[in-house]
Every structure is written in structure tokens, then in C-alpha cells.
Amino acid sequence: MNKECITYYKYNALGAIMYIKKIILKISFISLILFNSVSISNSADTIKVGTLLPYSGVYTVLGEEITNAMILAFDEVGNSISGKNIEVIKGDTEVKPNIALQKARKLISSNKVDILVGPVSSSVALAVRNLVVQSKTPLIIPNAGANVLTGEKCSKFITRISFSNHQINAPMGTWLAKSGIKSAFLLAPDYAAGKEMMKAFKTNFEEAGGKILGEEYTPFRKTKDFGPYLARVKNSGADAVYVFYAGGEAINFIKQAKSFGLGEVMKLTGAGWTTSPLFIPAQKEAAIGFIGSLNYVPSINTEENKAFIKAYKDKFGRAPSEFAVQGYDSGKVIIKAIESLSGNIKDKDKLAEAISSVSIIGPRGPLTIDPRTNNVIQNIYIFEVVNGDQGPELKVLDTIEAVKSPGEGCNL
């Protein structure tokens, strides 16, 4: 097109319209570029934390407690780390492995989360493990105890700040046998966590001279009536029943065991969640006399724990449990890890390394991650539920210090 033609178009009516159209096109093109760069810098200014936790189903209260406390930790830093805003995107696992896998895919591929926090259930954790590792999405486990996740299926992308099923239950086997319990009957939900916890207890209990007189596994998420199991436990004549339950199942089990009078013929013992401070308000006096083990008790006498309990009570109107501590510590670990990278979280390998290198002083005390397995090293508290000034409370009978998880088969 020559100069005359251009001039002709410019001053001819039709030409004028075409000229204006061209300008509009140019403006839209420029604004498209500008808009894109704004949205890119927006997403670069946000840290996306996806949760893979139960907000429905048998472990709902656990998922809510963990989320509440993690958000409390973020609130304390003004919801911003190294100048970037924190966005929490919730994924409800429903305590179902197949649902959780779908939610994990969505959080990773569509929401493009930087970090995942979850799950509560061991079976759910086993279902999402490969996806997390293959997509190099750093996962902080705030509860699920499946041993292999920091054992033969460990990964630099998985850091567990809660516990392994072995870590909580093995010490109880030795402790109960040494305290004079000669025989026990095992009872737990029929899924990975129940089986692993009973195995850990059994191994140490038998090694210390105890005898297992029977074991039963109740259908997970389905058992409402523990009556038939309670009858078999009672008839076994064991010195103690050793159980693991959590959520609605823990509340039902403890109440039904009380009505059945089980505590009158044998000691009620088990993994400490069974009478967690989260469930005691519903269990009330039925929880009294239970002997259990946990990684946190509310009576830990440190400034950090007192400040945490106060902040949680102020915000949520009730006392926190060990699940809240695990959520709060997850939040703190995220904050410290990202600060150590000055907010630069693009490199997923570096982010994963920063997460597992964090050490903090939390409500539990000093929190360190075992570099060999990426599982937390912590004190285990053996407690009895007693009648306190404000109702049933956990009285510490013994503290087993700096317990590690064996982490067999892990070579980090």
C-alpha cells in the first residue's frame, strides 16, 4: 500500500472507520498484555496453601480444628509472609481415599497450590502419596500417622509434623506391661491406622512380657453400636482393653463402654485420641480412668503453650486439643520455611528442603524434624483422665522424651 492510498483511506469515511478499528485493536492488545502481567504478578504475590482435610464424615471435627489453628498462625503474621498474601483453599476429603485423590488433583492442577496440608486419615494419606511426590508438591502432614510415609514411602516432599502410628503406640506397650498389666485385648477401626497402632502396641507389649488375649477390628466409619465387641472384650478376662478411636467413633465407644460397665472389670487404655480434649466435653465422666498416650497435653507449662491456649480460646471460644497444635505448628512451619527463602517459592525442591529444615518452639515444646525420615521427633505423654476443677482432664503419669519413629526403609 503506497502513501497516497494511506492518505486516501485516512480522509475517506470508510477509511476513517478502519483506522479507528485498528487503533482499538492496538489498545486492546496492549491492555491484554498489561492485564496478563498484572494477573501473573498477582499470583506471584500470593502463597496458595491447599488443605486436604475432612470437613464432612467421621473426622470432621479434627479437620476443622486443624484448619482453625493453622489460620490462627497465619492471622498472627497479618496473613502475609515476606510481603506475600496467604490464600487458604480448602479441599474436603470426606475421609474417603478416592474423593481425596480427586480433590488433591484439583488443588494441584487447577488451583495450582504451592503447599498442601493434610490429611487426617492414614488411608487417605496413602492414596494421595504418589500424586504429591510426582507433582513435587510439598505436603505437610498435620495428622495422618501411616508409618510408611516416613518409612519406605518417605520423600523429600513429605514432612510429617504430627506423629507416626508407631511413635504414639509402641511406648504404651512397654509402659503398660511394666506398670503391671499382664494381658490385653485389642480393639480398633478396620483400616490402616487401626492396624498399625495395634501392631506397634502389641510388639512392645509382648516384648515386655505381656499377652494379647484377642483382637477385633470394627468396620471403619460404619460402626455405631459397639455392644457385641464390648461383650467379647469383657469375656476375654484381659487385664486391659487397648483401643484406638477418634472423632464420632471415640465419643460413641467411650460412652458405650461406660454404660456397659467395662471399666469395672478391666482397665480402659489406648491411643490417647480416644479421650482427646476435643472429645471429652461430649464424653464427660465416661472418660475418667482412661489411660492413654499423646504428643501433647494441655498442661505443658511453657509460655508458648499458655499463649497458644489463650489465643485459641479468644478466637474460637474453647480450649484447643492436640489436633489444633498440629494445625498451628503446620502454619508456623510454613511461615518459617517461606521466610527462610525470602518468599521465593518457585523452586519446589528448595521449598520442600526449607520445610523439612525448620525447627520451631511450639505449644508442644521444641519441634524438630528427623532429617533421616522427615518425621517429627517429640515427647510422648502418658496420661490418665481424672476429675479436675473444670471437669475431666489429662493428668500426666509419665513423659517419654524425644521419641523418634523407626522409619524403616527410608533413605533421605
Ligand code: PHB
Ligand atoms: C490416622 O488415620 O492416621 C489417624 C486418624 C485419627 C487420629 C490418629 C490417626 O486421631
